Amino acid sequence: MQYDVVIIGGGPSGMAAAIESSKLNAKTLIIERNETLGGILNQCIHNGFGLHYFKEELTGPEYAFKFRELILNEKNIDVKLNTFVTNIDKENNVVTIKSSNGVENVKYKSLVLSMGCRERTAGNILLTGTRPVGIYTAGTAQKLVNIYGKMIGKNVVILGSGDIGLIMARRLTLEGAKVQAVMEINKTSSGLRRNISQCLDDFNIPLMYSTTIFEVVGEKRVEGIYYGQVDENYNKLEDTRKFMSCDAIILSVGLVPETDLVSDLKINRVTNGTYVNDYMQTEYDNIFACGNFLHVHDLVDNVTMESLQAGKCAALNALGKLERNKEFNVLHSDIVTYTIPSTIVKGEGKVDLKFRVRKKFVKSNLIVSCNDKIIAKKFVMAGLPGEMLTISFDKSEITGDINLEVKSNEN
Amino acid sequence: MEKVYDAIIFGGGIIGSCIFDDLTLSGYSAVLLEIGGDVASGTSKANSGIVHAGFDATPGTLKAKFNVEGSLMYPEMCNRVGVRLGNCGAYVIGNDLKKVEELYSRGLTNGVKDLEILNREQLLKRIPNITENITCGLFAKSSKIVSPYVLTISLAEEGILNGGVVELNYNTIKVEHKNGVYEVTNGKTKYFGKYLINSTGNAYNDMAKLIGSETYDIKYKRGEYYILDKSEFSVAYSTIFPLPSAHSKGILVTPTVDGNTLVGPTSYESDSSVKTTDLGLKEIKEKSSAMLNNVNLKKAIRIFSGVRAVVGDDFVIEKSKLKPNVINLAGICSPGLSSAPAISKYVISELMQLTYDLKKNAKHKLVPYTLSKTLPKQELNDLIAKDSDYGKVVCKCEDVTVGDIKMALNRPLKINSVDGIKRRVRAGMGRCQGGFCLDKVISIIAESNNETLEDVCKEGVGTNFIVGNIKE
Known part of the structure; x- marks a missing residue:
């Protein structure tokens, strides 16, 4: 073939x-x-x-x-x-x-x-405690619920506020399960704002930031979790340790x-x-x-x-x-975590540069420059780690490596 | 008249399964009763999978005797049941030459062959990623690796194939001794036997109380592990130990026969819960990185722990003095896996005074768990042409097909658990940990066993994945 x-x-x-x-x-x-x-x-x-x-x-x-x-x-x-x-x-x-x-x-x-x-799995995030039935990645849970029409628990805790986790919080609630909480180890969610609003807020499901599961409890089936808060370095703060009973844990951790x-x-x-x-x-x-x-x-x-x-x-x-042809690098300031593409081939045509940021920003200009000449500038009201940003420009103007910056407009 | 078995064995770990198989092969009738949903569902599934050379055990102990004897029996046993035995050897490395020399001479005393003391330069040639602290080491060529659960399963199956009986999910509630025969029941099915063998591992004392035999001061020791992605295999091509302490052989880094890397175990007194802890993981991280560079624990695909029962400093392998014809096997912690065939031989020939002759009743040869992915291309294509299920990949990480899973479901030992499939053919054992295949494996088990999706368990009674339908 x-x-x-x-x-x-x-x-x-x-x-x-x-x-x-x-x-x-x-x-x-x-x-x-x-x-x-x-x-x-x-x-x-x-x-x-x-x-x-x-x-x-x-x-x-x-x-x-x-x-x-x-x-x-x-x-x-x-x-x-x-x-x-x-x-x-x-x-x-x-x-x-x-x-x-x-x-x-x-x-x-x-x-x-x-x-x-x-x-990412329970093993990847080193979820400690026992290994009973009832721990699912969000995608697996989604498949069992949406494709097979089967429930995987009645009293659920969701770890991680990625989009699939948020969607599953709503889905499981609509199918009759009690979703007790969504726990997010970071200070912000990696999910879309609209999903937090439509999947959690509308159903009164709490989203707990800087919080994670300390330990899974249950020999055969999940019986509950010890959970609590973490510090900036993700160390578990033992004095915040609490118990929550549940029969399923859904992981939406990347x-x-x-x-x-x-x-x-x-x-x-x-x-x-x-x-x-x-x-x-x-x-x-x-x-x-x-x-x-x-x-x-x-x-x-x-x-x-x-x-x-x-x-x-x-x-x-x-x-x-x-x-x-020859390729130029896309360099970026520290708030930007990566760009796609990471290099640009010398030539003509339009480039859509996509990227994410490591923390929230508001009212800023996205600026692409080449040899100190600004070749694209775009104002955005806000940016979040969970949302991909795009800026487009004509590449015929590029004569060397280009630089992407996010500059606050608020001074 | 009910059938009276020559022996009833409680506990389908490596020890119980090995004795069960050896008795059956030797022409005796045996029944193996396992409380879990599968054999090797306790300590035997969660250990380092190492067939130790035998230099570590204190000379004169049962541990030393059976380890050295047992490890010599491994090649023949594994060959017989078609289980892979990895001849990877083991290094014990550290910075105390005196201790290395002690180990060397202890090894010689125990009868271990092919030991070699190495200096840093020699070590570096073989293990380029040793840390700066390491100055010397011992190499034990005869140390090997094996999948402890595939071995246990295969032994149990060989026993079944040759006339033995295995009951899973059998929770013994009563043992009675009447007219020289033991009667055992779980409330539904009764078994009668001349001999009772208690190899229930962590549950030894509970079983001993039912039997009326000796109980022991059993302590539990928890061993936590990381399993690393296959991408990390080059971190250790041999088993790498630190110099041992009084309590344990230390936290090791070892390849597995399946191409992963194991890092662990911790060894501390605990309850019998097989849980992992932050402290344990931290200890593994510190100790493994003190020994080897590039142990990338961020590439963990799974963490787990196993609990071993410990009685004093040695194995308990003896005839009960309280009850006739009862064999007590307690505290078979490390090196229990390595010792299993030798313990079995000793139990049968010395304690039970029966004739140990594995050829006597070896009528049927076990078909090994050969995964279709290991076949040469032409053979695989012929197989797929015969049975297209072998072309349908279910587990993408480990390249396991519908055919492989159906094969595992149609073996002498019948199972209906997803973990059972995982241990037999590795579906769900890879880096995505069943994220892609769990639903498919559940479906295949249900279809193959003529059950509903709701019936399929992770492992044993009460571990069903599905709790009901969604709203109508």
């Missing part, structure tokens, strides 16, 4: 990349491990998707459905479902896949990594890009994803990356936009039309 563009992962990012690749007449293959395209969207039955891309408010499955329809209309896309990639051979441009058809090799000219991310198949690529220690330039191209000329595989997004629409670019550039590369 041979394709111009092979895309690993058929979630929102893989689907968007495929559509753009196909439009450029590149023979494209999507490899998806599940029985259907759509990835995590299929279990996100709440609404709020598509406002930017489709200009209407959709649920996750609806957003996925619309994209599947688009894929069906594309002539250049093949899809392999229930298929796993077991190896990527970058030397020979071959991926090995495993399915009911056996183990096969697929040759690619360009490869798009859109494998998304996985959830997502990690699924880089296992390409563990030898350079990994950004902030995003845990790979580095890319504005072509969404990794350090390998023919390997592209997009979506939550690269960095965790707040909105699926942002995933889609970014992945269209990856699909386009992957196709151009496969067709021999993409030239990798």
Whole structure:
């Protein structure tokens, strides 16, 4: 088997990349491990998707459905479902896949990594205490509730205020469980403001900041937790230790890009994803990356936009039309944790620079400069660690490394 | 007339399962009663998985005797049941040459072969990441690693395959001795046996009280561990110990046969709860980093603890003086795993005065737990062509297929638990810890066992994942 563009992962990012690749007449293959395209969207039955891309408010499955329809209309896309990639051979441009058809090799000219991310686990966060049944990551709980229609507990504590945790607080409440509290070890939430308001405030679920689980209690099933506050260095403050009974703990404590198949690529220690330039191209000329595989997004629409670019550039590369020129670095001030892309290829066209900040700011200007010349400036009312920020500019003005700053407007 | 077994064994840990299998292979009838949802569900599932060379135990103790004998029996035993034994060797490293030399001579006294004293330069060539404090060490070539639960399961299954009976979730409530025969019941099913073997580990005293045999002053020692991601495997290709203290062999760093790295255990007196603690994790961090550089505990995929029962300084392996034909096996802490085959042989041939001959009734050979991912490409493709389930990957981290899980559900020992599947074929054992596959594994177990999703347990009675339907 041979394709111009092979895309690993058929979630929102893989689907968007495929559509753009196909439009450029590149023979494209999507490899998806599940029985259907759509990835995590299929279990996100709440609404709020598509406002930017489709200009209407959709649920996750609806957003996925619309994209599947688009894929069906594309002539250049093949899809392999229930298929796993077991190896990527970058030397020979071959991926090995495993399915009911056996183990096969697929040759690619360009490869798009859109494998998304996985959830951090109880082990990752060193959740101490016993190991009974009743501890779930938010995504697993979401799958059991939304796909299987099954409840995993009646009296729930949620650790971590990431978006899936917030959504699950509301979901479980609506399904009849008592959600006692959402505990967040940080001083701020990494979830969207609208989710805190619509999923917690509307249901009187307390969000406890600087608070975490000290110890899980229960031999067979979770019987409760010891919890309390932490100091600035996340040390548990033992004198704040209290008991709360519960029969389930939901963990929404972060997502990690699924880089296992390409563990030898350079990994950004902030995003845990790979580095890319504005072509969404990794350090390998023919390997592209997009979506939550690269960095965790707040909105699926942002995933889609970014992945269209990856699909386009992957196709151009496969067709021999993409030239990798000199690249300039994107530098940034300390409040910015990372930027995507991290380098910009010399040339023409528009760049959408996406980034996150490490702490809250208000009324500030986002400023991009190059050789002391301001090339883009944008005023924002506020920024939060949980929300991705974007600034766009024309790259023909770039003659060297560029610098991104967030400058307060309040003096 | 009810069947009277030659032996009833309480407790399906490594010791009980090994005796059960050896008795069965030797042509005796045996039944193994396990209170948990699986064999190896207590101490035997949560330890370092090391077959010690035997240099550490005090000469003259049962620990020293059985460790050295047992470890020599491992290759043949593992080969027989198709369980992988990793010949990775072990280093004991530190900065006190005198202590290293003591260990060396203790090893010689205990009959351990292939020991070697190394200086810092020699150590550095083999373990480049030793810390600055390390000046000397002992290398024990014969130290090995094994999956303690796959071994225990395989032994129990070999016993079943050759005529033995294993009952899981069997909570013994009464033991009576009538006319030279013991009658055992959980309130539903009765078993009759000539011999009783109490190898219930942490629950030894509870069982002894039911039997009417000796109880001992049992202390519990908790051992906490980190399991690291496979990405960290290069931190230790051999088992690395610090110089031992009076209380324990210390916090070690070891590879596992499955390609992970274990760091631990703590060893402190505790209750019998298998919990992890902040203090324990901190101790592991400090001690492991004093010995080796680059022990990246941030790459933990799981933390766990195991509790071992300790009676004084040595194992208790004896015939009861209070009750006839009762064998007391108490305080089989470390090196219990290493000693298991030797203890079994001793119990059968010396304490029970039966003929230990593992070939006598070895009629059926156990099919090993071979995971499909380990097959060569052509063989795997042939297998998938025959059974397409082997092409359906369920656990992405460990590349476990529907076929592998169904295989594990159709073994001599029937289980219905997700943790049982995890230990047998590693679904959910990888870095995402079941985040991707839990629902699929639950579904496959339910379908395969003709149960509902609600019936499927994590491990044993009362650990069902699903508590009901969502609102209609």
